[in-house]
Structure formats: C-alpha cells, structure tokens
Amino acid sequence: MKDLSHDAEALLKAARAQRSPLDRRRREAVKQAVLVTVGATATGAAAAAELAGAAKPLASAWFSTAAGKVVVGLGAALVGSTATVGVVSAKRALSRPTSSTPALRSAAAPPPASGFSAAKASGTATDGVVEPGRVEVPAAKEPVSTPATTTEVIVEGLESSRAVKAAEPSAARTGAALPPARRSGSASTATVKAEGAGWPVATTGASSPPGSSGLAAPGVGGGVGQVTATGVPLPGPLGPATVAAPRPPGVGGGVGLVTATDVLLPSPPPGLLGPATVAAPRSPGREGPDARPVTSSAPGGPRAPSEAVGPLADELLVLRAALKHHEAARDEAALERLDEYQRRHQGGALQTEADTLRVLVLCRLGRKPEAAEVLRALRRSAPVSPAAQRLSSSCAAE
Amino acid sequence: MHARSLAQPLAQAPERPDFDALYESTSELAFRVLGAMGVRDHELDDALQDVFVIAHRRLGDFRGASRPSTWVAGIAVRVAHDYRRRHARKPSEPLEPHAPGLVAAGNGPDTSAMRTEALRAVMSFIEGLPETQRDVFVLAELEQQTAPEIAQALGVPLNTVYSRLRLARAHFEAWVASRGDER
Numbered sequence: 001m002k003d004l005s006h007d008a009e010a011l012l013k014a015a016r017a018q019r020s021p022l023d024r025r026r027r028e029a030v031k032q033a034v035l036v037t038v039g040a041t042a043t044g045a046a047a048a049a050e051l052a053g054a055a056k057p058l059a060s061a062w063f064s065t066a067a068g069k070v071v072v073g074l075g076a077a078l079v080g081s082t083a084t085v086g087v088v089s090a091k092r093a094l095s096r097p098t099s100s101t102p103a104l105r106s107a108a109a110p111p112p113a114s115g116f117s118a119a120k121a122s123g124t125a126t127d128g129v130v131e132p133g134r135v136e137v138p139a140a141k142e143p144v145s146t147p148a149t150t151t152e153v154i155v156e157g158l159e160s161s162r163a164v165k166a167a168e169p170s171a172a173r174t175g176a177a178l179p180p181a182r183r184s185g186s187a188s189t190a191t192v193k194a195e196g197a198g199w200p201v202a203t204t205g206a207s208s209p210p211g212s213s214g215l216a217a218p219g220v221g222g223g224v225g226q227v228t229a230t231g232v233p234l235p236g237p238l239g240p241a242t243v244a245a246p247r248p249p250g251v252g253g254g255v256g257l258v259t260a261t262d263v264l265l266p267s268p269p270p271g272l273l274g275p276a277t278v279a280a281p282r283s284p285g286r287e288g289p290d291a292r293p294v295t296s297s298a299p300g301g302p303r304a305p306s307e308a309v310g311p312l313a314d315e316l317l318v319l320r321a322a323l324k325h326h327e328a329a330r331d332e333a334a335l336e337r338l339d340e341y342q343r344r345h346q347g348g349a350l351q352t353e354a355d356t357l358r359v360l361v362l363c364r365l366g367r368k369p370e371a372a373e374v375l376r377a378l379r380r381s382a383p384v385s386p387a388a389q390r391l392s393s394s395c396a397a398e
Numbered sequence: 399m400h401a402r403s404l405a406q407p408l409a410q411a412p413e414r415p416d417f418d419a420l421y422e423s424t425s426e427l428a429f430r431v432l433g434a435m436g437v438r439d440h441e442l443d444d445a446l447q448d449v450f451v452i453a454h455r456r457l458g459d460f461r462g463a464s465r466p467s468t469w470v471a472g473i474a475v476r477v478a479h480d481y482r483r484r485h486a487r488k489p490s491e492p493l494e495p496h497a498p499g500l501v502a503a504g505n506g507p508d509t510s511a512m513r514t515e516a517l518r519a520v521m522s523f524i525e526g527l528p529e530t531q532r533d534v535f536v537l538a539e540l541e542q543q544t545a546p547e548i549a550q551a552l553g554v555p556l557n558t559v560y561s562r563l564r565l566a567r568a569h570f571e572a573w574v575a576s577r578g579d580e581r
Binding site for chain 1: 425426429433434443446450451455476479514516519520521539540553567570571575578
C-alpha cells in the first residue's frame, strides 16, 4: 500500500505523541469498577436462580443508565409448561461527571443481601397467550430505611395478546393471583406492580412458555420476549438501559430482554462509594426523601421500548426485523437485516440467535452450502445450544 | 503505517491471559481507541469499564486466535460505536482535544501547542469519516496495528481492511493537502 506523504505522516506522528496515557489512578479505579460489576452480577444471578428455583443461574448481565450501573442477575427454571424467570437487580448510587474529575459510574461494592429487591413471576400459556399467574416480591432480608417504592413491570410479546395488570401492589406482594385484564391487539402488555421497600429497586419477572410470546419463528422455536420496568425515578434523570439473556434450554433458545427505565436511585449507605466517585447532582425539585413518590409509576408512564435502545436493545430490534421478514417469507430482506446485525453487533449477545436464523433464511433461499457453513460455525461456537441442535433437521444439516 | 508492516504475519498467538494481565496490558490501548473513536472524555471511564466487563465475561471464550490486544481493540471499537450512537455528537458541538483524558501533559509550550493542534486536526478528520473507514484508520494510523490484526479485531476480511484503509488514507491525504492550501 502506498505510503502516506511526509506531511500526513508528520501530522499523525504529532497527534499520536499528544494523546495522553491512562494514568494509574484512573486505570485502577476503572479496574475496581469492572471487578465489582462482575462480582455483583454473579451474586445477583445466583440469587435470582434461587428465587426461580433453578439449579444454577441461566445468565447474568449488567446494564447502565445515564447515572450509573445497575446490576441485574437472571435465573430461570422451567416446570412443565411454565417458564419462570427471576430477575434480581442491585444498584449503587453513582457518580456524575464533573468538569475535572472523570467520574466512574460503577457499583462500588458488592451488593449486600439486604441490597436486593427481588421479584418472581410465573405464568402459563393458553393458545399462545401469556397469562401471568402471580408475582412474588420477597421482603428485603433486613429492614432498610428507604421509603417504599413501586416498580411497574411490563411484559411485552409481539404474538401474545393478553394484558394483565395487578389491581393492588399488595396482591402482587403476597403472591395472589393476578386478574386477567384486557386484550390489546397483536402486541400484548402484561403489567404488574410490585411494591417493595428494599434498598435498590427495579425487580421484574416475566414468563413465557414455549412459543407463547415474542417472535416465535418457525424452526427457531423460541424467540424474543421483553420486559420493561419503570420505577420511581430518583434523584435525577436515568436513561434507558437494557439487558438481554437467553432463555433456558427447552424453552427454545430465544432471548428475553429486560428494559429498565427510571429505576429508583436511593442514597447509598455511607462508605459504599469508591474514591473516584462523587455525589450525583440532583434534579431541582427532587431533593430529599420527601420528594419521592411512593406509589406512582414513572412520570409519563412506561416508555415505549423503542425509546430504550441500548446496544442490546438495538441488537434485538435488528434481529426482530429479520425474524419478521423471515416469517413473511421475505428472506432476502431478512438476510439484509442479518447482514446489518453482523455489521453492527458481531459477537453480540444475540449472535447465536442471529446465526440460527441465518441458517433458516439461507435454506429457504436455496443457498444450502452457505447455510451449512454457518451451521458448522454455530456448532463450533455453541455445540450444545438448543438452536444448533434444532437446526439438525434443516437443509444445512443434510 | 508502511506497506511492510501491513503485510507482516501475525505473531504467534499467545495463551489466554488472566484478567489482571489482560487489563494491565491492554487497558491503555482500549482507552486510546475509545478516545480516538470519539467517545467523549467524560464518558471514557464508563466506556472503558464496559470494555473490560465484556472482556471479563468473554475471557473464557477467548481462544487465543488473535493477540489479546487485538481482541480487546475489537471490543473497544464496538463499545465506542455504542457510545457514539447513544450520544450522537451534534454537528455544532466542539471536539474535546483539550480534555485532560485526551491530551498529554508535558513538553514545551510550543511543542505541546503544535501537537495539540495536530491532535485536534486529526480528531476532526476522523470524526468526519464514515464509520467503517474510521475504525480502520484509527487502528492502523493511530494504533499502528497491522491489517491482519485489524481484520481480526473488526471481524472483516483482510481485503476489506485494505480497501477501507486505502479510501481513508486517500481522504486524509486530500484533507491534509487542503489544509496546506488554506495556509
């Protein structure tokens, strides 16, 4: 390749020389934040698995908001036709950037047991309709002083059509059956409110038996479910955040998406913030605990999923579009979206699902050698995945 | 970057590092890549944290097919994309070459001012590149990675790297020439 001109090289050389190194303090602070995030996520996942009655966590994830990191653990169990997903989240007060101090938005210490709020939801499917059965919100293991909070949980699936809303948070809290509510067209929303007094907040649970919700693509056998959680926002704006996790084996290898917005941000217990953090500035009018709404949902109501587009949500949107094209037999268009997925999210959380769908699309397009190649790669990267096993009956496996 | 370095083979792939070693050896690189890719200075720490939470979670999947630095650079590029999409910079919004995370301290005032201006200029150019060319240009010309390394980091064919780099360089040459004309 032709070398750059002298002027161009000189300019680049000067630019390279002027970039600052990552100073030691900053490097160590970020490392601690990484380790704490990883550790807290694992803790949350283990707690969620216990909550869901699963032998081990299905997945764990973290996500970030505009004001900080929220650690979420997911656990799942499948009993009969009922899939139960436990979601546990923990949150730490986080720093906001200042003019001179690069701030870390991090969990500064592993969340204590009392720092979790937890919820479990289970449901059953009838004729492809998700019907949440009950929601349990265990009390915090230790009383905490933060005010009661309300978290609204919205379960959305594109193919299911029933919406359920808990009449009273207390009913949800005690595990009482939730009444069926309204049908809402082709997209469904199931809303439950869970009231808890735990220190962090934002706990959700969703259930989706096989094929009962989300994008149940033929042959993919699972699909995408979505949980959107909105909570009481304090103190200061929080942005959208997302977390995705695969469904348990047997459910179909799909993906559940949890989107949380405006989760509660209580003041942290003293001593939990790391040295690199600073107090988050509060929005005017939201100062102090008295300003905290107690039973209302987030201002403005739940946000549309499209408003909460983080990286994982974006992956989901692209994949969802590809699935819809495939279901409508528009496989060329589906392939374009899958190519888009590769360009934007190669190696992402939904890579296995994208590869699985790609095999099916290529098969339908008669591009068997390419499908076989994708399947081989899929089996190498995820040899025991339900998706790879399911594709054993596809053209690619012949 | 010279043609010779672009074509040189990858070094023998090392064994999988533990996280501490990985962080120690690649955090600087990730930090630079994030900055060069346009992540704002006040978001650099968060973005760096995201890079290494991802790396920590995926360390078990790292097969040593590439150098750890290549692997981390690829993650950093994707994280930078996410940050840029999330917080799209407004056209009128100035770059932050003066930000403490981007500009090195030290040097004499003249040298420092000259380099700061060079950095500002290069960052401005990079900001205007299409995303695919930006990825390649940053890794090649600022991080001085080889084309095979870039191909691995970005998960694209080697010829694609050459093609994008050729285009980006042509744009850069033209841009540098136009700056000279203005003076």
